[in-house]
Amino acid sequence: MRRDQLLFAALFALGVAILGSMWLGTTRSLAQSPPPANAPMLEITVAGQAEGVIRIALRPDLAPAHVERVVALAERGDYDGVIFHRVIEGFMAQTGDVQHGREGGERGMAGTGGSDLGNLPAEFSDEPFVRGTMGMARAQHPDSANSQFFLMFDAASHLNGQYTVLGQITEGFEVLEAIKRGRGPNGAVQGEPDVMQSVRVVR
Secondary structure, X not given: OOHHHHHHHHHHHHXXXXXXXXXXXXXXXXXXXXXXXXXXXXXXXXXXXXXXXXXXXXXXXXXXXXXXXXXXXXXXXXOOOEEOOEEEOOOEEEEOOOOOOEOOOOHHHXXXXXXXXXXXXXXXXXXXXXXXXXXXXXXXXXXXXXXXXXXXOOOOHHHOOOOEEEEEEEEOHHHHHHOOOOEOOOOEOOOOOOEEEEXXXXX
């Protein structure tokens, strides 16, 4: 083999190695760390176009105050009957407005309310937003999360470090995928949205 052919082969191999390491790094960055063995589980029974149970391993190791808030609201029954008011294909399904998002409530107000508890300080982490991540919704201010949360259909790196990760779906991805989608850039659900029939905490 000529010297120029050897040089080309060496450079090609180096390029493949570099690209491979970059791909592996990207793949690793999209993987979430495992939840603690004793993490509480959230069980959401969904009714409507989607039917079934979504189980989420909560992450008190990442966001203790946010997990405590969701657990408290679930145990009070506040999430029961709350709709998925904002659902964007390829992005996420948002719910949890216990003030204005109840089934049969004033639909135009859904997504604007919270609970009777105070807003939460941000608990941002290095955990990435990937398919199945449970994140806490907020307004423009980082410390404005209250009761609303969203479930990811796919990865969204632009959310990393900007929103609080507080859980990861372990079962019920098929239920998540079946949730009725909204329309327009805001993903507002028209007609009859899917609803969290019940939300329970399993310890």
